[in-house]
Amino acid sequence: MTEVRLTAWVRGRVQGVGFRWWTRARALELGLTGWARNTADGRVEVVAEGGGEPCARLLELLRGGDTPGRVDGVVERWSEAKGKAAGFVER
Template sequence: MAIVRVHYKIYGRVQGVGFRWSTQREGRKLGLNGWVRNLPDGSVEGVLEGDEERVEAMIGWLHQGPPLARVTRVEVKWEQPKGEKGFRIVG
């Protein structure tokens, strides 16, 4: 079970639609650690850490997001795990 880390940025209609809350809920459901926040440019950014298969599943979910979201682009950068604990909304 390889632990991996990704830093992601989501573009589109992703603020004001419950994206952060839904991301936290989905991440916790998958047993992942990390964080999520809104950025001033209207995008959402975050980090996921956990089992590679579960992180891949979460990346798939990020391409859709919650029902009211309209995701137009997802950027994902693979990084070295840093030992995130819990899954929180920041900023």
């Protein structure tokens, strides 16, 4: 199975509401590695690596409306996995 990297920038009311913790929990349930971190402009950057289907499912969950806070939009970029992450962490 080919590993992929999903990088997603989530905008809305996503800082200070448990969004990174929630994202970490979903990513671990899906067997993904990577991180979620706040950015200076108020977004959360999510980088997840693993199989294509679990990464696509995480993206679906990020857009799904059942997240903490409020998601106004998600922009994603797909690339090859780099394989440098161990576990999934909040940064």
